[in-house]
Amino acid sequence: MESKVTAEQKPTGAPQAEAHYVLTPEKRAKAIAYSRAQYRLYFAAIALSLAIYAFFWRSGFAVVLREWAKRVSARRFAQCAFFVCLFLTAVRVLEFPLDYYWGFLLEHHYGLSTQGFGSWIADWAKDLGLTAVVGIILAWVFYWLVRRSPRRWWLYFWLASIPITLAFILVEPYVVEPLFYRFTPLEKTQPLLTGQIEKMLGHAGLSIPRSRIYEMDASAKTKVVNAYVSGWGSSKRLVVWDTTLAKLNSDQTLLVVGHEAGHYVLHHIPKEFALDEMVFLVLFYAGFVLIQRIVAASCRSGSFTVIPSPSPSFRAKRGISLWPFRVNSARNLALPSSRGVEESGAAKLLTPRPSTLDFSTGVADLASLPIVLLVLTVLVFFATPALDGISRYFEHQADQFGLEVAYGVVPDPNTADVQSFQIMAEEDLEDPDPSPFIRFWLYTHPSTDERIRFAATYKPWAEGKPLQLLPTAR
Numbered sequence: 001m002e003s004k005v006t007a008e009q010k011p012t013g014a015p016q017a018e019a020h021y022v023l024t025p026e027k028r029a030k031a032i033a034y035s036r037a038q039y040r041l042y043f044a045a046i047a048l049s050l051a052i053y054a055f056f057w058r059s060g061f062a063v064v065l066r067e068w069a070k071r072v073s074a075r076r077f078a079q080c081a082f083f084v085c086l087f088l089t090a091v092r093v094l095e096f097p098l099d100y101y102w103g104f105l106l107e108h109h110y111g112l113s114t115q116g117f118g119s120w121i122a123d124w125a126k127d128l129g130l131t132a133v134v135g136i137i138l139a140w141v142f143y144w145l146v147r148r149s150p151r152r153w154w155l156y157f158w159l160a161s162i163p164i165t166l167a168f169i170l171v172e173p174y175v176v177e178p179l180f181y182r183f184t185p186l187e188k189t190q191p192l193l194t195g196q197i198e199k200m201l202g203h204a205g206l207s208i209p210r211s212r213i214y215e216m217d218a219s220a221k222t223k224v225v226n227a228y229v230s231g232w233g234s235s236k237r238l239v240v241w242d243t244t245l246a247k248l249n250s251d252q253t254l255l256v257v258g259h260e261a262g263h264y265v266l267h268h269i270p271k272e273f274a275l276d277e278m279v280f281l282v283l284f285y286a287g288f289v290l291i292q293r294i295v296a297a298s299c300r301s302g303s304f305t306v307i308p309s310p311s312p313s314f315r316a317k318r319g320i321s322l323w324p325f326r327v328n329s330a331r332n333l334a335l336p337s338s339r340g341v342e343e344s345g346a347a348k349l350l351t352p353r354p355s356t357l358d359f360s361t362g363v364a365d366l367a368s369l370p371i372v373l374l375v376l377t378v379l380v381f382f383a384t385p386a387l388d389g390i391s392r393y394f395e396h397q398a399d400q401f402g403l404e405v406a407y408g409v410v411p412d413p414n415t416a417d418v419q420s421f422q423i424m425a426e427e428d429l430e431d432p433d434p435s436p437f438i439r440f441w442l443y444t445h446p447s448t449d450e451r452i453r454f455a456a457t458y459k460p461w462a463e464g465k466p467l468q469l470l471p472t473a474r
């Protein structure tokens with residue numbers, strides 16, 4: 001399909017290709033307020049998760065749940081599934097107010113969402129279901145490995161996480177994405193654009209099968225403008241949101257598709273995954289050390305040190321069980337037993353009660369999950385700048401690829417790219433002035449201003465230099 005690319009089909013957004021992200025004072029204030037709310041919510045969400053895990057650990061909720069799981073089934077997998085399901089549901093329910101404020105109220109307040117409450121709550125429930133399924137698989141593998149290898153589970157779990165994550169990336173476009181959005185092959189909805197994309201890639205000696213390019217009905221839920229690449233191997237695909245197609249003209253859209261095509265043909269998903277895994281190897285080892293220490297400290301002051309039980313009146317006052325010993329722990333890892341069974345005999349007395357936090361099994365106790373998640377959340381939080389730095393590297397490379405692949409097809413790729421960033425950032429209320437700390441900690445992409453400056457100035461063709469990523473596209 002031969003089609004001349006024209007820039008005149010839709011308004012071009014910014015009147016001139018500014019080398020900066022420019023907003024009216026009113027919109028600038030709105031974008032800054034929205035962005036700052038997002039940053040605050042991000043840190044608040046981490047703090048809330050940590051508080052919930054700490055509460056579920058110290059209050060004994062995890063132990064009660066583990067006991068309940070044991071009564072439900074004698075089979076370890078069923079216990080794990082039951083425990084993880086209820087545990088994650090309880091966590092998510094406590095996180096709900098923040099989720100609702102962040103995901104629903106804030107988006108509506110800033111006019112970004114087109115989604116009704118019923119649809120939003122359905123998405124929330126689907127997300128919880130997915131979290132539970134993934135959580136059960138990971139927790140089952142984790143506890144199985146901890147039981148098999150108490151000293152090396154961090155390494156084996158890291159090794160196991162590689163095929164598990166690759167499997168998730170593989171099935172995500174088939175299983176997860178269609179739960180939330182509808183996908184239509186782009187050639188059905190935008191035959192002209194599909195032809196232009198083919199022509200642009202063909203110009204660089206590349207191709208992405210038509211069957212791998214989709215349009216997503218993002219407008220059913222949001223006004224945000226975007227595109228992405230997902231999947232791996234046979235499920236790899238390029239997805240353009242319908243909001244993007246509505247807001248950008250064909251040249252601008254081609255620059256957006258060029259960026260995503262960069263992720264696709266340069267194999268950014270497996271490359272980024274490989275680098276992230278290096279970070280996770282360090283995290284898992286650090287997690288192992290920390291979790292072992294916390295559990296060992298709990299054991300020293302916990303299950304193995306028994307002191308005479310307090311008087312019945314004391315027990316009655318605190319509402320604890322008839323268990324004649326309580327754990328001597330300043331941190332009070334001992335938990336009120338829910339069982340009213342009195343037993344006697346030295347052997348029984350020295351056997352830690354299943355109704356107490358049973359760290360005699362170490363990390364292998366399901367009730368250690370809040371500690372494991374607490375430590376992991378802290379570690380991932382501190383690794384976020386490294387993971388985001390890796391992402392920014394690939395995003396910048398995709399920006400460069402987009403310009404190179406559009407060169408020779410789009411009449412003025414620099415201007416079209418600047419315009420596409422300007423329009424997308426304006427629609428999405430992107431922060432015009434993020435602090436260096438926020439960029440370092442939270443930005444998975446270079447800031448809009450950085451991207452626009454690069455888009456305006458990267459033109460090796462004007463300087464007689466070869467293209468770096470696509471030397472054959474000249």
Ligand SMILES: [Zn+2]
Binds near residue numbers: 259260263395398
């Ligand atoms: Zn990207």
